[in-house]
Amino acid sequence: MTTEPGAGLAPLSRARGVAAMLAADTASAGAGITVEVTGPGQARAQMTVTGNMINGHGTCHGGYLFLLADTAFACACNTHQYMTFAAAASIVFTAPVRVGETLTAVAVERSRYGRNGVYDVTVIRDTDEVVAEFRGQSRMTSVPLPGEGGDGAHA
């Protein structure tokens, strides 16, 4: 791609688009997830595991680990000015997580091609041990993000 969508976007603008998106995200808010956009295609999300997030084996439910990673992924892939959706994702669970632990999900962009992207999210506990490895596939629309001025339709 010679002209990358969102390539000239100011850092403030990236943060603004994601902030507008997060403000509407009741699922992440309900789980106490906080997010920081750390650069184009990058984000960090944090969540503390509560007694309401437990599965039938007494550890953090995979759905909440996925929710945390998916939110970090969503913020990372929506730093390019246009609304971008999760098309698919995979997760490998590498260690059980207990109530009270604070987890950090670090999302990075691996590849972008056309309107598509591949993002990896590593979820770690506070000892830096990895508890999950997530990979997301994204698909960009031609709709500017809320909060972005936009520059007309994305080719």
Place this chain on the structure above:
Amino acid sequence: MTTEPGAGLAPLSRARGVAAMLAADTASAGAGITVEVTGPGQARAQMTVTGNMINGHGTCHGGYLFLLADTAFACACNTHQYMTFAAAASIVFTAPVRVGETLTAVAVERSRYGRNGVYDVTVIRDTDEVVAEFRGQSRMTSVPLPGEGGDGAHA
């Protein structure tokens, strides 16, 4: 495998093991998920999407779609008497879902080999349209499920 673990398990016992597991599952309960074990390696789970499950684009958060499918998967793979964990999973999102919709996740067993299993979960809305295709990889332990009498260590 010539002697399948849990092969001679009575239906009531399967349901009892899963019921004990679900009773401890605060994440599924919090999302209003109900589950029915429909046979060995099979389960159906239902959830109605509330205003607390929404992502930044105004549709059901992928984390909640995953939570629903993952719970159906967990119940399906724990019908074989021994505690079984999700090792990994993937999900393809095939249609956006809105607040108020009731979703059904249908889990089936594709393959079992050694202590491992592959389970597919199709998530549909009430028009039968598919909204997500989930595939889980399970790993069985040698620990009998709570509620199961167990028959000693699983070879």
Place this chain on the structure above:
Amino acid sequence: MTTEPGAGLAPLSRARGVAAMLAADTASAGAGITVEVTGPGQARAQMTVTGNMINGHGTCHGGYLFLLADTAFACACNTHQYMTFAAAASIVFTAPVRVGETLTAVAVERSRYGRNGVYDVTVIRDTDEVVAEFRGQSRMTSVPLPGEGGDGAHA
């Protein structure tokens, strides 16, 4: 989707489009793969494992198991008149395979949405034991398949 692309396609035409595609597929031909289209979105492929397909552990290389499943997937997803590509795929290896074994890959369509599709391919040996579970994500273009008359651009 109210009007499904390729919905009115005659069986002969489906087979013709896939046959033209297979005729150009030197990779499958080199592996001795044969394919039968068994219906819309469905195909079966067969391959006999030779001494040239072995990995460093003395069993069939995962690359050849993937090649077989991927070819079945490609034929299944190209039964809808328009050239369709593999966007992504995953595979779980469930049993080792030895030289001399004949494998059958059975591809079925799980979901189609917009230009996308999800296809599952189960690879079995001649005892019907599953040796691999493959899932492919497809993406349809607007280019009619070689051998298809086509009916103009696909919306």
Place this chain on the structure above:
Amino acid sequence: MTTEPGAGLAPLSRARGVAAMLAADTASAGAGITVEVTGPGQARAQMTVTGNMINGHGTCHGGYLFLLADTAFACACNTHQYMTFAAAASIVFTAPVRVGETLTAVAVERSRYGRNGVYDVTVIRDTDEVVAEFRGQSRMTSVPLPGEGGDGAHA
């Protein structure tokens, strides 16, 4: 894990174990794949796409892209002294590849936990453009690699 299997293994020994494995790998040899082990959990593999590796759309067959990435993965995950198998893998195809192109697959270790591992392989063409993103899940046995002295059973 406090004592990592293979942690004290000399570089030469790592290379020797993988070299013995590659010597038996007829599939990789037949595709002209060469491999260099670049460190513990790391490998680079190269392959030039020939006219025998083409799919029905005239580009490199996904099976050969997978074969290249899978071989890099196998070499990376077999640098820890014990025979290690691919349990599962996923691949995203990000750009078509043509006959005559030389591809490089770069494998890195993301996580190891118990006997399991997660490895990522990025496949690039000679312009450094990414053509595929692969992720593999490995499972270690207690069998020392051929060429390794071994130190008895791996706990």
